[in-house]
Amino acid sequence: MGTTSKALSLLNFFSRATPQIGLSELARLSGLNKATVYRLLTELAGHGFVEQVGTGREYRLGPAFLRLAALRENQVPMREVALQQLTQLCDATGETAHMSLLNGDVLSNLAYAYSNRHGTMVMMEDAEVLELHSTGSGLAVLAYSPVSFVDETLSAPLTARTSQTLTDPVEIRALLPSIRKSGIAESTGGFEEDVISHAVPIFDARSACIGAMAVAAPVSRMTDHLRQQIRDELMARARHTTRILGGFPPDSFPTYEPQNMLQKEA
Amino acid sequence: MGTTSKALSLLNFFSRATPQIGLSELARLSGLNKATVYRLLTELAGHGFVEQVGTGREYRLGPAFLRLAALRENQVPMREVALQQLTQLCDATGETAHMSLLNGDVLSNLAYAYSNRHGTMVMMEDAEVLELHSTGSGLAVLAYSPVSFVDETLSAPLTARTSQTLTDPVEIRALLPSIRKSGIAESTGGFEEDVISHAVPIFDARSACIGAMAVAAPVSRMTDHLRQQIRDELMARARHTTRILGGFPPDSFPTYEPQNMLQKEA
DNA sequence: TATAGTCGGTTCATTATTCGAACCATTGGT
DNA sequence: ACCAATGGTTCGAATAATGAACCGACTATA
Structure with a gap:
């Protein structure tokens, strides 16, 4: 790993939960020498990527961002593009729509939209980080990521967010082919109890998977009809989003035919 | 200069005017070897700090930000804090208020607020970059920066934005003591013709100058009364902003006494 | 008040990483 | 067909990163 990567990876330790970190602690977290971390932080600080809170105190993300x-x-x-797409997706399905981007080995929330059709909605959080193994979006991304990336991701310890979170790498790997076949990942209760999530990958100009668009609904509201509606709308919307962001789905990506067309037409 | 600084400084070449840059061009701009730039870009790309536009094409800032x-x-x-303060400052003076932060050796616009009192207003641009020598804000920052920083900034070639831009380092240095005395920098037509700008520095928790708050008005509208009003309001507002951002003015910073108190009271 | 364990920051000899000239393979214009 | 760009790659030389040990300042504990 190059020096620059080390410096940049330091930034990943800052999160909503730990917004400011001391020198020694950051050295511990990153596994780097304290002197090294100090030098890197100093350089980062020189460019406004981090700053110190008070006098001789902890560091936090800087104003350069x-x-x-x-x-x-x-x-x-x-x-903006995502938000606009999500709003339409959300209107069409009546459920919470969100989109997240791959950032290192996690997904970070980009935008989301709520519907006002029901009294209860699945809630999202700004700048929230989603693990790849515990969410529908994560599974969608894994299914369209290089094998080496999947190996790396699944070789790390997988934490169980809920009692339904899949933590067995073998089990997770087994899901990927069917996701690739349909283009849609489905996950029930992996991230939050009683939430069922459908997700479709989003691709960049080189057909690399850069994130996912998803619809999250309460388990209690799920019916065959709603599931089909979500799948149709989500797939069409995600394809369109990839396109207007300048990306292209890979050739292997399935050309989805809406299943409830007949119902719609009828 | 460390490797990390080199990598980070590459990011500074991306601007509104040149949002995407090729490998060779970036090597030329930065003065670094092409191979070096390539490695650095690859590492930056790995963390989502830059990305390539198409296939084998130019680079642009990445989604990590x-x-x-x-x-x-x-x-x-x-x-948000700045915007709220600027709105009040703008309401009080009837002129465009803005705030910018020091980022390396330039100022970048953080926020601004327009008044609707007059038909014409000085306009600002998002993420605009202001040079230190050509703006009121820049002069305010220079006046409260370490000598070494001033030397470095003024030793680089100073470009003339307008016919009134000061480009002589000696001339600029001569202004700084009086700015330090009053706490306010004034610049006429340095950045845009026919715009007169007043600026007050903003400080962080260590009393280091991190930027400036400013009011920009058309020269045609400037009167003694307006000038005094701007100075009073700006100074009070900037002090307050420094404070609520967690900063402290240095001990040397003048404790300003509003000059038009009597007029107000009368 | 003495002590032990933090903390952020600093030093310097060792060593691993970065550097850069030269070199490809492609592309686009003349 | 040519030339001059481009993005990308190689490898020995040179430089910059590294980490153990060390400060002085603080804080909590005894």
Whole structure:
């Protein structure tokens, strides 16, 4: 691993749960030498990527990201694009729609949209991080990721978010072929109890999987009809989103035929 | 300069004007070897800090900033705080108020607010970059920066944005003591013709200058009364902003006494 | 008040990583 | 067909990263 990667990986230890980290602790977390971490932090700080909280205290993410994110967003307004797509998806299904992007070996939430059709909705959180093995979105991404990446991801210890979370690598691997066949991943209660989630991968210009679009609904509301509706809408919407973001599904990606067309037409 | 700094400095070449850059061009811009730039870009790409546009094409800023900016903003909602302060400042003066942060050796726009009191207003741009020598904000920052930083900044070639831009380092240095005395920098037409700008530095928890808050007005509208009003409001607002962002003005920073108190009271 | 264990920050000889000139294979314009 | 770009790759030389040990300052404990 190069020096730059080490420096950048330090940034991944900052999260909503641990927004500021001390030098020694960060050295411990990253497994790097304290002096090394100090140098890296100093360089990061010089560019505004981290900053120190008080005097001689912990570090936190710096102000540079505001500008860079603004530039990125200006050039590739992914969040706006995603939000617009999610709103339509959400209107069509009546359930919470969200989209997340692959960031290292986790997914981070990009945007989400709620429906007001029902009294209860699955709630999402900004900048939330989703593990690949415990969510529908994660499974969708794994199914369209290189084998080496899957191996790496599944070789790490898999934590159980709920009693229904799959933590057996063999079991997870077994799901991937069928996901590839349908283009849709389904997960029940893997991330939150009583939530059933459908997810479809999103691809970039090189047909690499960069994230997933998903619909999350309470288990209690799921019917065959709703499931079919979600699958149809989600697949069409995700394809379109990939396209307007400048991406292309790989050749192997299934050309989905809506199953409830007849019902719609009838 | 460390390897990490080199990698991070590559990111600074991306701007609104040049949102995507090829390998060779980036090597030229940065003065680094092409192989070096390639390695650094590869590492940056691995963390989502840059990405390639098509197949074998130019690079642009990556999606990682969305998440990191969200985390940063979640912990330190600087933009919201700034926006709120700017709105009040703008209401009080009737002119465009904006705030920018020091990022390396330039200022980047954080937020701005327009008034609807007049038909014409000075306009701002998101993620715009301001050079330190050509703007009121820049002069305010220079006046409260370490000598070494001033030397470094003024030793680089200074480009003239307008016919009124100061480009002589000696001339610029001569302004700094008076800015330090009043705490306010004033610049006429340095960045845009016919715009007069007042700026006050903003400080962090260690009393280091991290940016500036400013009011920009058309030259044609400037009167002694407006100038005084802007100075009073701006100084008070900037002090307050520094404070609620968790910062402290240095001991040397002047304790400003509003000059038009009597007029107000009368 | 003495002590032990933190913390952030610093030093310096060793060593592993980065560097860069030269070199491909492609592409696009003349 | 040619030339001058481009993105990407190689490998010995040179540089920059590394980490154990060490500060001084703090804090909690005894």
